[in-house]
Amino acid sequence: MQGTVDGFSYGLVTPVVAYLMACLGGALGLRCTTRSMLVTRSWRIGWLALGSAAIGSGIWTMHFVAMMGFHVREAPVHYDKTMTFASLALAIVMVGVGIFIVGHRGATGTALFTGGTLTGLGVASMHYLGMAGMRLNGKLEYNTLTVGASVVIAVVAATAALWAAAQVRGFLWSVGASLVMGLAVTGMHYTGMAALTVHLHDADGIPAGEPAAGLLAPMLIGPLVLLCLAGVVVVIDPRMVMGRPDRLPEERLPGIPAHATASHLGGREEFRPRRDHHDHRRPGSRTPQNR
Incomplete structure (x- = not known):
């Protein structure tokens, strides 16, 4: 039997909040990437690492904020804690590799293509690994073409965001880059969710794992704290806000x-x-x- 899937059980609240979280993570991460291009190599690694953590945390937070509005009418949804945390680590690592390539090589040519591709694949990998950690009395199936479209959206938009972040043209330019990054994450997420169908098992049963609300709400605290710390770093460095290309x-x-x-x-x-x-x-x- 096919389950009735509802990804908007709280209306537009979860999509809007999820998008804002993706934009916040993107804004902080991309500004850190910009900042890394204005300092010596000894400081560059630190800024790129902070940017990777900010974007990875923003992606993860966006995904699970959106998933708080997801439920299957005929079956309770639980989450495997290990897989859920692994999806956060995967997002930070893969996005980090892409950002480090752009930060060290510049947002041009092969470096931009490689970095944008890896960053977009990091967004997609985090989504589908997070979905693999979902436990319910049924089986998840995906439409291959729609999944492919979601990956393309993530790669193209992530590449555009990295290119925009590398232009070092000030605050408004960075805001535009973060909006594009937020669009990449949320667009990829909801396209991927559109590819999902749930086939329920005949026998009733309670899935293994933690209930959605009880697990997701506390787990969001850590990434949110990290985003706040990254925001403090941005605020105390005026050139992060203004995008000035001078050096101290x-x-x-x-x-x-x-x-x-x-x-x-x-x-x-x-x-x-x-x-x-x-x-x-x-x-x-x-x-x-x-x-």
């Missing part, structure tokens, strides 16, 4: 004068000293005082 004095490389400016190309930094617009002397010419 203590971050300058040895031997670089204080009036040097930075050109960030492909994640690399080249310093070029500024010249006085009124100084048209040729190299090697002497000033009147030296004649």
